[in-house]
Amino acid sequence: MKRSEHLLVCLMEECAEVQQAVAKSLRFGLEDHHPERPDLTNEAEILTEFYQLVAVMDLLQEEEMISSLSEVEVERIKKRKLEKLGEYMDYSRNTCHLVED
Numbered sequence: 009m010k011r012s013e014h015l016l017v018c019l020m021e022e023c024a025e026v027q028q029a030v031a032k033s034l035r036f037g038l039e040d041h042h043p044e045r046p047d048l049t050n051e052a053e054i055l056t057e058f059y060q061l062v063a064v065m066d067l068l069q070e071e072e073m074i075s076s077l078s079e080v081e082v083e084r085i086k087k088r089k090l091e092k093l094g095e096y097m098d099y100s101r102n103t104c105h106l107v108e109d
């Protein structure tokens with residue numbers, strides 16, 4: 009396996025670890041924790057895994073294996089995502105599948 013492939017697998021693993029931390033939070037709550045890690049809540053696990061993902065992405069971009077985007081482009085992508093989230097939340101609310109917290 010090439011180094012670039014190894015780093016892409018690391019990126020994939022971190023994505024999966026974020027997913028797992030979010031799933032645990034949904035199943036047991038943000039304030040709960042793994043029995044063997046009482047000092048790390050599920051919320052903290054989400055943050056830890058997210059920033060580990062960011063660290064791997066940063067490395068991939070620093071080494072130019074993945075393109076870097078301008079801050080303007082990043083903000084445009086984030087803004088568009090938030091707009092889509094709102095649209096689909098409205099759709100889900102209107103089809104009676106989304107209830108307010």
Ligand SMILES: [Mg+2]
Pocket residue numbers: 021022025056057060
């Ligand atoms: Mg991790």
